Amino acid sequence: MPHDDGLCSIGELAERAGVTVKAVRFYSDNGLLPEASRSAGGHRRYGPDALGRLRMLRSLRALGLPVREVRRVLDEEEDGADSVLEDVVAGQLRELGSQLTALRWREAGMRLVLECPPGERADRLRLIGAVTAPPNTAPLARFWRAWLPPRMPARATAAFLEVAVPQPPDDPDPVQVLAFARLNALVTRPCPGAEQPQPEAHKAAGTRGPAVLYAGLAQAYELAGAHMLQGHEPFEGAELDCFVDAYASAHGSRDTPAFRSLLAGQLAADPRIDRYWELVADVITAPGGPQQPTPGTAHDWLFAALAAQTAAAAG
Structure with a gap:
């Protein structure tokens, strides 16, 4: 459950999103899931928007999109557009067709x-x-x-x-x-x-x-x-x-x-x-x-x- 300040720990976020702590840490270390802050003990804390972003991350990765393309999609989503998502998915379909x-x-x-x-x-x-x-x-x-x-x-x-x-x-x-x-x-x-x-x-x-x-x-x-x-x-x-x-x-x-x-x-x-x-x-x-x-x-x-x-x- 979120704490009084609205932030949650890496374990709480992972549990709510249905992913492993290791996955959350990987996304954070690669800049895909920004941390809101760190606790006094140095533990990661995440804000209210992190759960939705993490679920989107999981969905994009489940489609087999590479990390660099996931980053493009998430950055574009923050700007309120989805043209990059269309381009990335179309490119992935072409790649799958070739495979x-x-x-x-x-x-x-x-x-x-x-x-x-x-x-x-x-x-x-x-x-x-x-x-x-x-x-x-x-x-x-x-x-x-x-x-x-x-x-x-x-x-x-x-x-x-x-x-x-x-x-x-x-x-x-x-x-x-x-x-x-x-x-x-x-x-x-x-x-x-x-x-x-x-x-x-x-x-x-x-x-x-x-x-x-x-x-x-x-x-x-x-x-x-x-x-x-x-x-x-x-x-x-x-x-x-x-x-x-x-x-x-x-x-x-x-x-x-x-x-x-x-x-x-x-x-x-x-x-x-x-x-x-x-x-x-x-x-x-x-x-x-x-x-x-x-x-x-x-x-x-x-x-x-x-x-x-x-x-x-x-x-």
Whole structure:
């Protein structure tokens, strides 16, 4: 019970708040729970407001907020505002989300190792051991930056990376974890850029050529992807026209039958990164869901349409 002066001891305060004396002492020593005074014997004394502040402290700490954030909230509360509380809780939710994602990746990785044949476990461990949880996509972005034309504008590069670098799912299954690990291994092997030279058809002339090409291809891939999701076979249409126009515009040419024939031959001879796109499709496709199109598979769909058209025209 409070004394005649309205103050209470550390033990009385702890009992009323339902915490330990050690906790009250910790908060006091860290400046979170100011003392009103000290008794003649040097014992801590707390004022009437201490109980409410201590209960708030306990609640904030129960949410897992670190001491420094609790201090911010309490200081803001004294000023009669709660914007800091909103910011702190929102930040804590983001942090928890990241931790949960990491745990889900680790769980799926463990299932991957547990469920594979014993003879494959060493290889699986090596693959997933090279990937952080949640995984980092920076190696994939570096791979593409080395592969893209050197004159590519920063904005165009960023737009391409947004579609070429898959975002790891928050709740993956073992297949997605294995696909991402293999993707990471693919792009981090020695000199991947040297092994995958820029296709001749992508070496657009002029300073604006690369940006024009990749912007046009992105539009064509999006159009083709919609048909792929519906199970449509490659065909001649607006999607193919957009695809060809991207190359023609980038090279300062016109879309003619002769240009389409030349483009089809170039694309057939150009180096490919099929394995990359196969793994990307596995990463972004939800378990049990339809296979999601990628820029690589959309390119193949459009090229198949172009090859069929030029072959028919030649025949």
